[in-house]
Amino acid sequence: MDSRVVVTGVGCFSDYAQTSSDLVAKLAQGEFVQLQSVFENQMLKSMFGFEHDVKYAPLEKARKDLLKQYEDISNVKVAALVNVTGQVLADAKLNIDVLAQKNTRVFWGSSGNQPDLISFIRELHGNQSLDLLFNKKISDLHADSFRNDTLTQLYAEYFRLQHPILTVSSACSSALNAMIPAIAMLQSGQIDRALVLSWQEVSKFDILFMSGLNIIARQGSLPFSKNSDGLMPAYGVAGILLERSANIREEQTPYFAVRAMSSRRALSGSAHSASMDVSFRSVSQTMQHTLDKAGIAAADVDLIYPHGNGITASDQSEISALSQLFSSHKAKIVSYTEQTGYMLSASGGFDLILAKDAFENNRIIPIQSKGDLELTQGLNFVTKECQADIRYILKTSIGIDGSIVSCLLERGAHA
């Protein structure tokens, strides 16, 4: 039996693009995401200790549309996940009923449900009767606002799932890390179909956390440019459907196969500190391990989607790793983070949608940057649209928790 795992459907939802074809079209046109201020007013900004205007892409515009579209779903996060699920299944030419089948399983790569930070501030500082009367948000401080299964329950009930959803989190590599157990279950024959959804809500909690780590951009997030001063977070949901090649029906298209994956943890220098900058050796070892697993040489890789989050130390580390493995080879490299915003947990999922386009159309949409891309020197970054005969694509994701995941995609046998 052919145990290869192939991708048969993709979908996404973000401020930048609300379908996968929309994503590809906007990138091809060189569009950039519209950002807005995190804090609605000066008072809030001061309350959280920010002097500069922090910007992000929070899915503000699309929220109302989503709730209108799914009147039976009260939670906007679940509505976005349901929307992407519908896109993925339609792309895979499957009915939504397949999710309720015993051979299907759903995986989420996500940091999970997050409550409104303002509620906590009020809790921390104590509150009186008048606070409860006038600050209705204080009641957000409820299990329903922080429990992950508040969301999984709504989703599972909507699609009548037969198995619990497995929600895996490893910061910004969550999307790819959720694929690893999905692929393992498919290859072992436990399941025939795996829907892997990755999603990231950007809450004030995230903003404060990332700001505490000094990784939020003040001026601009310009991945692979020296003058980038951090990342620019964006809300995003991405989804892919994984199936065993042997189970693919005639009307379906296996866009590409997941040839090999490798996931590692980089140890940080100090025993009790967070590892903010993953060493380039760990990144290159993870990529090399993926290639070894697949029995592929670096020279065989045609296209690479790096993580490229806009944090200079992280970008520099990635560039060093890429240089070590690919500087003398043909592999082309491209990154779209600056255009779409940085989707954090979901970032890896979005690049897989671009992989579908690259394989299907034998083209590479070029990187667009407002920066100088100084870090890319010596590497084959694609700055102009080009046609290419692509057989292998390497995708790498890096999490702030020191997780590194690498994934080798191979053109489907059909193409």
Added chain:
Amino acid sequence: MHSYPSCQSYPISISGTGLVEGSKKRLFVPRLNNKYEQFLYEKIEKKSGIQYWNVNQFDKEVQGGHLDAVSQAFEQAMKNAGLYRKINKKMSQRIGIVYFNMYGPTSFMNKEFQVKEMYQSDVFPAFLLNNHNITGYSVRLRCQRNGLFQGLELARTLIQSGELDIVVVGGVFQTYSYLYLTEMLAALDWLVREKIKIDKTSSEYALRESAGFLVVEARDTDEKRQAKLTLDIDQLNAYSASKANSVFELPSLKAATQESVDIEQCYFGLNGRDEIAQLESMLLKGRYPSAKHVNTYKEWGDFVNINGIKVLHEHIHSQATHTSLLHSIDRDGSSWNLIFKNNHKK
């Protein structure tokens, strides 16, 4: 009704456990300056009859903070498995951690805003990797009471696929007043939705802070390493209640009552509400009348997401030789059966 294939053909076992329990006993009362806390407390008292919240918290002098407890429990598990300071470079990539806590990003927010604690509590306790030289696939699960079962299932998948040889599964439960009050309120609302009559006879509730870890590996690997204490996992099955009309028709309980394995001990009550424990007890007693039935909440108090680890920790350190069943249900409708037995080396 459906479950995954049992893992009999790919057996895994637990070769080490570590558990650190909070030893500072206190009676929780809502703070005078916190009206919301008082409001929740009174609402729960009215709905459930709970008047006394007996909480065992981590003692700063003994266990330290919750991250210290995590560190100690992890070290204990590695020592029990014979892996402490034995992980070399080659092994390092073949070992991973599956970590979970109860409240995710909110876990540290009753204190001052501390980025480092936030990172270790919520993002990932990276010190575990650093202190024990672990570099394999490691993730945090976003789950609730069923964290152990999801973790064991993930560990089994990773081991059987060849991704890892050993997975350390575990996490921490720390108490925060506004979190467990709203958690209890949500549990009571869930019972109402499920048309289960709330039992108001018990006026006390016992919460236990704890951190616990299990070392999971393929059965033949631990045999090769000659691990002294091992607990074999015979079956681990996941169920969803999405298609059940009520909790009375829970597929996991139905499946448990249809098992052909001779179960001599049944553990239940991991949900923390006695109404659910009574339901579990009734069905399990009908199927296994001569087995010993243990309501874990009555036995030890509520360790919340660490309940299952407490059971396995106590079991592996006992001389019990019988086959046992551990049943768990969470409010998202997922429920689990775990069948296990000790297989200690003489």
